[in-house]
Amino acid sequence: MFGLFKTKTTEEKLYQSYKKLLEEAHQLSTTNRSLSDQKVFEAEEIMKKIDALKKND
Incomplete structure (x- = not known):
């Protein structure tokens, strides 16, 4: 409920497109x-x- 409006991070978006591909x-x-x-x-x-994103963190 409280995570309803949480935006996705860049890493999450990339991982989602990775899985889709x-x-x-x-x-x-x-x-x-x-x-x-x-x-x-x-x-x-x-x-x-x-x-690369993980290495920069």
């Missing part, structure tokens, strides 16, 4: 392997950003 990659892995690989690459780039 991995889910898309998993779904695409059976139909379009090259597009799936592209989604995995994008997810890895986001994970690098998350790691």
Whole structure:
């Protein structure tokens, strides 16, 4: 109830998009392997950003 209006941090937003990309990659892995690989690459780039944010803290 009290966390209702809490805004997400940059790290939380990045992690959410990371998970979404991995889910898309998993779904695409059976139909379009090259597009799936592209989604995995994008997810890895986001994970690098998350790691950089953690190192700066």
